[in-house]
Amino acid sequence: MKKSTLTWALPLAGLAATSLIASERLFNFAFKRVNYVPETSADKQKYADAYYAYVDWYKQVKKEKWFLHEHDPNNRMVAEYIPAETPSKQTVIISHGYKGNGETMANFAQMFHRLGFNVLLPDDRGHGESAGKYISFGWLDRLDYQEWIHQVIERSSQNVKILMFGVSMGGATMEMLSGESLPQQVKAIIADCGYSSIEAELTYLLKRQFHLPKYPLEPLVSTISKRRLGYYLGDVSATEQLAKNKRPILFIHGEKDVYVPVGMAYENYAATHAPKQLWIVKNASHAESFWVNPKRYQDHVEEFLTTYFK
The missing domain is CATH 3.40.50.1820 (Alpha/Beta hydrolase fold, catalytic domain)
Structure with missing residues (x-):
């Protein structure tokens, strides 16, 4: 692989890996059950x-x-x-x-x-x-x-x-x-x-609570949802x-x-x-x-x- 290709390929791979890890953590944070009732706001x-x-x-x-x-x-x-x-x-x-x-x-x-x-x-x-x-x-x-x-x-x-x-x-x-x-x-x-929808609510909270954009996290979380729950967020x-x-x-x-x-x-x-x-x-x-x-x-x-x- 040429040096010029490595210059942009490695950062992209790192970004992709970071996005995958973040989306998994976000899915678990939002979707995984907890066996207690959190304190109210x-x-x-x-x-x-x-x-x-x-x-x-x-x-x-x-x-x-x-x-x-x-x-x-x-x-x-x-x-x-x-x-x-x-x-x-x-x-x-x-x-x-x-x-x-x-x-x-x-x-x-x-x-x-x-x-x-x-x-x-x-x-x-x-x-x-x-x-x-x-x-x-x-x-x-x-x-x-x-x-x-x-x-x-x-x-x-x-x-x-x-x-x-x-x-x-x-x-x-x-x-x-x-x-x-x-x-x-x-x-x-x-x-x-x-x-109004799960997708709209998740996107809204991503921005408000975590100051994160919709892409690439929401589509990745949606894919995890499809695999584990049977539906994409945009379907709901x-x-x-x-x-x-x-x-x-x-x-x-x-x-x-x-x-x-x-x-x-x-x-x-x-x-x-x-x-x-x-x-x-x-x-x-x-x-x-x-x-x-x-x-x-x-x-x-x-x-x-x-x-x-x-």
Whole structure:
């Protein structure tokens, strides 16, 4: 090999190797499961006492353990079911956020329980007690939620009315689920601060948190995702799923969200042709809309349910 060729070939090889190592680390950081719930962001530490009061309630309330694929340890999904205080034909299925679990949604569980709902709180793939090496950011989870829906119908009655609800990654999961063929028992959806697509969210966070460009890392991470999870990141779009949605949907998003930018809420809303509402919560950061004013949050939810669910 000529000396002039080596002059540019060696740096390029080094750059390629560095990019491959960085993409592997980035994939593991973002997608690999962790067996603990990370601390919340600093801006929500002030709600800690209120949060743990909800968790105390959650730990004491009567619950049942539900499963998908119970006897298959590699695919077993776990959920907690909280029956309503009085028999009810209304059930809400709640989807938690990134690296959370069902318990981290205790505040929403209590809110819906007080509204007379049965509450089902699954642990998503790669979270909590459920199986899975990797976090799928809602795309594979949407398939599990289809199974949870059918289990609710089988264990309840054909007359059950189901509400789908999620926050952050859970909100995006509900948006991705919305484009699937759903039983008529699913009456409405509420998605709080969901992203428009995995690719857009990863690209945004690469720039904001790590000051890195989309290329070459995002395509490399996408290739790793295809090999390990079965899909390229560009194949997954909440907005494309929402374009097929036929259920009434309420979008909620914090005005000052810098983790999932509020512009994604407008994208998701615009993509939806079904009956829809959008509530942008002033001065709320990511997943903070409930905590800013829990009563106001419940009032908005009840107003939506009065129009589209009851």
